Each structure stands twice: as C-alpha cells, then as structure tokens.
Amino acid sequence: MQLQxxxxxxxxxxxxxxxxxxxxxxxxxxLLANKTSTAVQHLVLSLxxxxxxxxxxxxxxxVEQDYLAQVQLVGTVHAGSATxxxxxxxxxxxxx
Numbered sequence: 001m002q003l004q005x006x007x008x009x010x011x012x013x014x015x016x017x018x019x020x021x022x023x024x025x026x027x028x029x030x031l032l033a034n035k036t037s038t039a040v041q042h043l044v045l046s047l048x049x050x051x052x053x054x055x056x057x058x059x060x061x062x063v064e065q066d067y068l069a070q071v072q073l074v075g076t077v078h079a080g081s082a083t084x085x086x087x088x089x090x091x092x093x094x095x096x
Contacts, residue, residue, distance in 0.1 A: 028082035
C-alpha cells in the first residue's frame with residue numbers, strides 16, 4: 001500500500017507461456033533430407049531403439065545435437081512439414 005501512496009500502481013503480473021525462437025528445428029525433416037547419409041541412418045536406428053515417438057523431447061534433442069555437429073545447412077524435401085509417418089516410410093521404423 002505504501003507504494004501506491006508514492007505514485008506507483010499495481011499493473012499485475014504478466015506471464016508468457018509461449019517461447020519465441022529465431023530458429024524452428026524440424027527434426028523429422030532433417031532426418032529425411034539426409035536419409036542417404038550412413039551416419040543419419042545409424043542415428044535413426046539408434047533413436048528408434050530408444051524412443052517411441054518423434055515428439056519426445058529426448059528424440060528432438062538428439063537429432064538437433066546431431067544436426068549442430070554437422071555445422072551445415074540442409075534443406076528438407078517436405079519444406080519443414082515432415083512427420084513421423086514420413087520417417088517410418090523412409091527408414092522402416094515405427095515412430096508414433
């Protein structure tokens with residue numbers, strides 16, 4: 001109350017649950033764009049043994065770390081809209 005007497009006003013708290021990123025990483029698209037790479041093929045098989053879904057945070061993080069280790073930009077044939085079904089078709093996996 002003393003703050004209001006000094007001319008301050010309570011504007012309430014503002015929370016944001018939305019994160020804004022400068023770079024939106026498409027894990028599925030990255031894997032599909034590089035499906036002919038032996039290293040990516042091994043990565044996908046390793047991930048398939050560890051994760052049941054491509055939306056799992058661990059799956060996305062592992063793919064993103066692999067991408068960053070490559071230090072190169074790649075394109076996706078799906079223009080950033082690749083899905084787990086696309087991965088399953090390309091690699092014979094069964095991600096949900």
